[in-house]
Amino acid sequence: MTRKQKRTLMLIGGLVFLGVATGLILYALRDTLVFFYTPSEMSEKLAEHEITPGARLRLGGLVEKGSVKLMDDGVIRFTITDTAKSVPVTFKGILPDLFREGQGVVAEGRLQSDGTFVADTVLAKHDEKYMPREVADALKKRGLWEHASKQQNAAPTAAAASGSY
Amino acid sequence: MIVELGHYALVLALAVSIYQTVVPIYGAHVGNPRLMELAAPAAGVQFLLISFSFAALIHAYVTSDFSVLNVWQNSHTAKPFIYKITGTWANHEGSMLLWVFVLSLFTLAVAAFSGNLPQSLKARVLGVQGAIASAFLFYIVAVSSPFVRIPEGRVPLEGQGMNPLLQDPALAAHPPMLYAGYVGFSVAFAFAIAALLEGKVDSAWGRWVRPWTLAAWTFLTAGIALGSFWAYYELGWGGWWFWDPVENASFMPWLAGTALLHSAIVVEKRNALKTWTVLLALVAFSFSLIGTFLVRSGVLSSVHAFATDPERGTFILAILALFIGGSLFLYATRAHVLKLEGSFEPISREGALVMNNVLLSAATAAVFIGTIYPLVYEAATGGGKITVGEPYFNMTFGALIFPLLILLPIGPLLAWKRGNLRMVLGRLKVAALLAALVALAVALALGAGVGAALGIAVGAWVFFGAWEEWAGRVMLFRAPMNVVMKRIRTMPGHLWAMTLAHAGVGLVVLGAIISTTWKGEVIMAMQPGQKVQIAGYEVVYKGMQQATGPNYLAERGTFEIFKDGRLIATDFSEKRTFLGRRGMPTTEVALLHRPLGDLYIAIGDKSPMGRTVRIYFEPMIYFLWLGALMMVFGGIIGLADRRFRVGIAERTESKVAAQAAE
Numbered sequence: 001m002t003r004k005q006k007r008t009l010m011l012i013g014g015l016v017f018l019g020v021a022t023g024l025i026l027y028a029l030r031d032t033l034v035f036f037y038t039p040s041e042m043s044e045k046l047a048e049h050e051i052t053p054g055a056r057l058r059l060g061g062l063v064e065k066g067s068v069k070l071m072d073d074g075v076i077r078f079t080i081t082d083t084a085k086s087v088p089v090t091f092k093g094i095l096p097d098l099f100r101e102g103q104g105v106v107a108e109g110r111l112q113s114d115g116t117f118v119a120d121t122v123l124a125k126h127d128e129k130y131m132p133r134e135v136a137d138a139l140k141k142r143g144l145w146e147h148a149s150k151q152q153n154a155a156p157t158a159a160a161a162s163g164s165y
Numbered sequence: 166m167i168v169e170l171g172h173y174a175l176v177l178a179l180a181v182s183i184y185q186t187v188v189p190i191y192g193a194h195v196g197n198p199r200l201m202e203l204a205a206p207a208a209g210v211q212f213l214l215i216s217f218s219f220a221a222l223i224h225a226y227v228t229s230d231f232s233v234l235n236v237w238q239n240s241h242t243a244k245p246f247i248y249k250i251t252g253t254w255a256n257h258e259g260s261m262l263l264w265v266f267v268l269s270l271f272t273l274a275v276a277a278f279s280g281n282l283p284q285s286l287k288a289r290v291l292g293v294q295g296a297i298a299s300a301f302l303f304y305i306v307a308v309s310s311p312f313v314r315i316p317e318g319r320v321p322l323e324g325q326g327m328n329p330l331l332q333d334p335a336l337a338a339h340p341p342m343l344y345a346g347y348v349g350f351s352v353a354f355a356f357a358i359a360a361l362l363e364g365k366v367d368s369a370w371g372r373w374v375r376p377w378t379l380a381a382w383t384f385l386t387a388g389i390a391l392g393s394f395w396a397y398y399e400l401g402w403g404g405w406w407f408w409d410p411v412e413n414a415s416f417m418p419w420l421a422g423t424a425l426l427h428s429a430i431v432v433e434k435r436n437a438l439k440t441w442t443v444l445l446a447l448v449a450f451s452f453s454l455i456g457t458f459l460v461r462s463g464v465l466s467s468v469h470a471f472a473t474d475p476e477r478g479t480f481i482l483a484i485l486a487l488f489i490g491g492s493l494f495l496y497a498t499r500a501h502v503l504k505l506e507g508s509f510e511p512i513s514r515e516g517a518l519v520m521n522n523v524l525l526s527a528a529t530a531a532v533f534i535g536t537i538y539p540l541v542y543e544a545a546t547g548g549g550k551i552t553v554g555e556p557y558f559n560m561t562f563g564a565l566i567f568p569l570l571i572l573l574p575i576g577p578l579l580a581w582k583r584g585n586l587r588m589v590l591g592r593l594k595v596a597a598l599l600a601a602l603v604a605l606a607v608a609l610a611l612g613a614g615v616g617a618a619l620g621i622a623v624g625a626w627v628f629f630g631a632w633e634e635w636a637g638r639v640m641l642f643r644a645p646m647n648v649v650m651k652r653i654r655t656m657p658g659h660l661w662a663m664t665l666a667h668a669g670v671g672l673v674v675l676g677a678i679i680s681t682t683w684k685g686e687v688i689m690a691m692q693p694g695q696k697v698q699i700a701g702y703e704v705v706y707k708g709m710q711q712a713t714g715p716n717y718l719a720e721r722g723t724f725e726i727f728k729d730g731r732l733i734a735t736d737f738s739e740k741r742t743f744l745g746r747r748g749m750p751t752t753e754v755a756l757l758h759r760p761l762g763d764l765y766i767a768i769g770d771k772s773p774m775g776r777t778v779r780i781y782f783e784p785m786i787y788f789l790w791l792g793a794l795m796m797v798f799g800g801i802i803g804l805a806d807r808r809f810r811v812g813i814a815e816r817t818e819s820k821v822a823a824q825a826a827e
Binding site: 093 | 564777
């Protein structure tokens with residue numbers, strides 16, 4: 001083989017590989033994406049037939065106060081709400097440390113045809129500001145957001161901003 | 166006063182770094198040796214100034230000076246001393262200061278250990294390092310100063326405390342390690358830019374870049390392993406890798422850096438793959454910058470996103486655009502001046518290293534796309550949210566890394582230029598046989614599916630295959646024992662380095678597959694005295710007590726663990742609530758290390774039926790940490806050996822210089 005032929009061969013091999021890798025990535029992306037919705041968005045998408053029951057998705061919002069119940073079979077029931085709409089959720093397992101009524105949560109699982117959301121993962125993982133970012137953004141959009149740590153920090157931060165150092 | 170001096174030193178450091186950028190690079194451009202000489206002293210002064218500034222902040226933390234806003238927000242008088250120190254970098258502002266401190270340390274090291282570099286190259290390398298420092302120092306001084314004071318009269322008596330999850334020994338060492346890795350790639354980056362400016366890359370360039378790349382890679386490997394270890398025992402979910410954006414942020418530079426480590430060998434040994442290696446050096450550091458950006462900007466939500474601020478993100482994004490865009494532009498316009506490379510057959514050591522690079526680059530790209538896709542989607546759809554989860558990463562990364570693992574033992578045995586594949590496969594017969602036996606034994610004993618058995622076979626293949634080169638060198642089983650021992654003692658360090666690092670990869674693969682496939686899990690509500698069986702152990706929950714630590718209150722669950730009816734351990738799992746930041750409990754797991762794996766117990770919340778308890782059995786999980794340790798150890802041995810070889814480079818280089826002078 002001449003140098004030029006070798007070069008061409010390597011180039012073709014490289015392109016084929018690039019094609020295969022791209023195909024793999026696109027296939028995996030299409031198949032494994034999980035969409036995030038708030039309860040209101042979910043009902044909109046259901047109405048528009050963009051999602052059907054059984055689809056895997058993430059549901060985020062606040063855990064409705066007084067809604068958390070432990071059933072005899074170890075299943076936990078609670079309601080995720082964005083104050084406009086609410087969705088009943090069931091989950092079997094241990095809730096994360098930061099799961100609290102009235103605070104933000106993300107549940108991943110499947111929506112059943114009876115409107116119940118069966119979660120297999122419940123995430124309350126977030127920073128010290130107590131709110132998963134998706135939930136915070138969704139709530140901000142609806143004007144319900146109150147920055148918990150802002151009130152806490154308010155006095156000294158404002159003071160620092162006005163004062164010199 | 167010290168705080169103000171620290172701030173002042175930082176501003177001075179900014180001025181010095183600008184000087185360090187402009188003067189030597191201009192000097193190299195016009196060929197003025199006196200201007201070029203100024204780079205090294207400037208690097209020294211910059212290091213002193215930044216060290217002083219960093220020390221000033223640590224001092225403020227240690228003395229709990231709550232008149233400093235940053236200290237008040239992140240510290241607490243009751244915090245143990247060690248976390249007062251590490252608290253300095255467990256927040257945004259402090260960690261950026263740590264970043265530039267590590268950068269100045271690397272720059273100083275380059276200035277100190279590169280006396281043998283051609284003067285213009287050294288001046289340009291230090292100049293580029295200065296430019297990176299200028300950008301980050303400007304960022305700190307302009308929008309992210311850790312030295313902001315709270316005015317007198319409003320100074321709080323007590324701080325808000327440090328994020329309790331971060332009060333942990335592994336996580337105390339994690340950021341400095343990780344940053345040393347990120348920032349270490351800046352040296353390869355600076356060498357690449359300097360080479361583009363000089364228009365010259367030769368095997369000497371490869372020889373200079375390799376030790377710096379290896380150092381950065383070793384730190385980054387250690388940093389990632391520590392982070393993963395921490396996530397395993399501190400987050401209380403029993404997992405060690407979540408394909409979380411922040412984890413990916415450190416994994417991408419690692420993948421690109423691993424590729425660079427290998428392609429730089431080809432530059433040094435064969436004077437080939439030069440433009441590609443220069444590009445990889447640019448890419449590896451670009452991913453380090455992206456890593457910093459992803460973690461620090463808050464654009465991606467993450468389990469580990471502790472300090473986030475989108476406004477600063479915009480600033481870091483500008484730095485990112487400047488360095489990545491600028492360097493790629495320079496590459497596009499200047500890469501053609503690097504002379505074309507030597508040729509080789511596809512089946513050769515070079516060919517294998519090219520495959521290594523192709524597969525690692527594709528894997529990096531797959532991780533990158535999965536990490537930023539949610540961002541792109543959100544921007545494109547005006548706020549739509551999606552998650553790219555573990556299935557995506559397992560599918561793409563798995564598919565791309567599988568062929569790499571198959572090739573891993575073969576590559577080092579191939580000859581340069583033209584290799585004999587049949588002969589190499591012949592040498593690897595023993596490794597293949599051992600791998601098949603291990604996979605078969607595990608599959609029969611534990612009942613594995615095809616996928617798991619294949620995974621174990623590949624892991625064992627990498628582990629045993631890695632030793633073939635070593636075994637050939639020491640004439641294992643082919644020479645008398647004393648000869649073998651002598652050969653083991655005199656084997657060059659770089660061969661030990663490669664063998665250990667490659668075998669470490671095999672162990673990590675084995676640990677990952679075994680621990681996920683045969684993980685035992687019991688989640689239930691337990692009453693005191695209740696028993697549960699898992700993986701041949703009997704765990705008895707004894708009940709809860711109150712406990713107090715230096716800066717936290719805890720509920721402590723006691724567990725007795727029995728094996729074959731015999732008590733083997735009593736262990737505790739705690740739920741801790743820290744002072745300062747109320748209501749943020751953390752879980753302290755009970756970890757019992759056994760020969761076949763870890764028994765992992767984490768208590769949850771109270772429930773009407775008792776205390777919820779999570780018990781996992783993580784088989785062979787320590788293979789992961791052992792494998793990572795072997796990789797790091799290999800890196801350290803390689804560095805020790807390389808120092809010796811840098812010495813050789815010095816002589817040949819000075820000879821070249823002498824010839825040039827004649």
